[in-house]
Structure formats: C-alpha cells, structure tokens
Amino acid sequence: MSLVFGSTRLVAVLALCSGWAIACSGEEEDTCEIATADISAVALVIDSGMDIRAAVDFELGDRRGRGSPLRLCDTDRLTINGSTPTEIDKADRIEHALTLEPDAERSFTFVLDREAQEDRITFDVELPDALEFLSPMDGDPITVGDAQQVQWEPAVADGIIELGMTEALGGGQCLVAEAEGHTYEDLGGIQVPDTGQWDIPAGALASESLDPCATTYSLTRLASGTYPAAFERGGRVEARVERYQDVLIVP
Secondary structure, three states: OHHHHHHHHHHHHHHHHHHOHHHHHOOOOEOOOOOHHHEEEEEEEEEOOOOEEEEEEEEEOOOOOOOOEEEOOOOEEEEEOOEOOEEEEOOOOEEEEEEEOOOOOOEEEEEEEEOOOOEEEEEEEEOOOOOEEEEOOOOOEEEOOOOEEEEEEOOOOOOEEEEEEEEOOOOOOOOEOOOOOOOOOOOOOEEEEOOOEEEEOOOOOEOOOOOOEEEEEEEEEEEEOOOOOOOOOOOEEEEEEEEEEEEEEEO
16 A cells, blocks of 8 residues: 555656756746747846946746746847856746946847757847936935925936835834825836926925934836747846935934
C-alpha cells in the first residue's frame, strides 16, 4: 500500500514539474523558445535629477497574477540608444538597465533583435521637461496647519504634474492629509495643473505627532511611449521626471 501511494505521489510530482519547470528545476525560464507575442515588457526611464536611468524587463504573459520573469536568450540582443545595458537580477524581475549623466539625451529608443524569431521590436519614449523645486527649500520647517505654497520651474502649459508627500517608515502618523483635493499621501499623490505653483490651504494638513518629523515632497512629470503591438498586452513604456525635497513638519 505504501509503495503504491509512493509511486502515485512520484508520478504526480513529475507531472507537476513538467508543467512548472521553474518551480521544480530551480532554473529561470528564458526567451529562447517563446514567441514574441507571448512576452510582455515594461520599459521605464527616470530622470531623478542626479542621473537618468533607462531600464526594461520582460515577462511571460500579460503580468496578471504571479509573475514569470524571463531572461533574454543568447540569440536575443537588446540595446538602449545603441548601447548594451547591464543585466541585473532583482527579487521579482530580471532588469536590463543603462545609467547616464543627468544632461544626457532625453529621447530613448529600445531595440530588441530576436534572431531566432526573425523579429525586430523597436519602442521609443521621450523624457518630459526637467524641473526644479523653488519652494519649499530642503530642510525648511513647515508648520503643519498653516497655508503654504509649493513652487517649481519651469511650468508646462496645459500640463499635469503629480504632487505627493511621504514620511519615513516607522516615524508614526506624523502627517495627515485627508482633506478633499489634498490627499497627498495617496499612492502617486494628487494631480495638479503644471503651472509652477500649487497652494495648500490652511487646515488641509494635520499631524498626530507632538514632535517635529521629516516629510518628503515629490513632484513627478509623466510621459508614455507607444507600447509595441508585437508584444503581449499588459506592459508599458513610460518616462518620468522626479524631484524630491525634504522638509520638517512642525506640529
């Protein structure tokens, strides 16, 4: 009886392994035998003010549910603006990244040549205009209930910019931003007109702390590139300009 049960269990395990090679073999899947139409890609270019970083990762399927990261096959050649990026193993993806100086070219072209599939996929994205904080300045004390003004330059006519605020993990509930139209702590902050100035009215911010605490203001401009029709849906091509300013919230 034990032998029969053991044999049955072995067959089941072998069947599972044949369907889920990654889980059983411990080896990551690569793109070698996968059609381009079954691969999704996320390409992201970020101008942080300190550098410009362009990165892309590939995954099997449309990225719903558990991810299945893909390592590029030897016959797949990727370039970013004509240069070969560095392959970096992350916890949840295999990233191909290129880091450039902050004054580098702001147009980016990703090219994936798939020799075995006889496919060449090209996708482009352009970074939005760079920007700088004018106020508050780094380290400024902000009295939490007072009216305040966030300023930046240059403005972009008819543009939209994301304004957010975050505080250090473990610092307690220092900042409370729950007033309608001023929920800056939400994921992505709030979208405001890119006029170079945004007014926060008195009483829009509060604090549950008796002590001053550090808070970071963020401004983010976003732009999207055209996602290649040759890939599986579910990916994206995006460029971001991000600027941060640390201030001191005073209750």
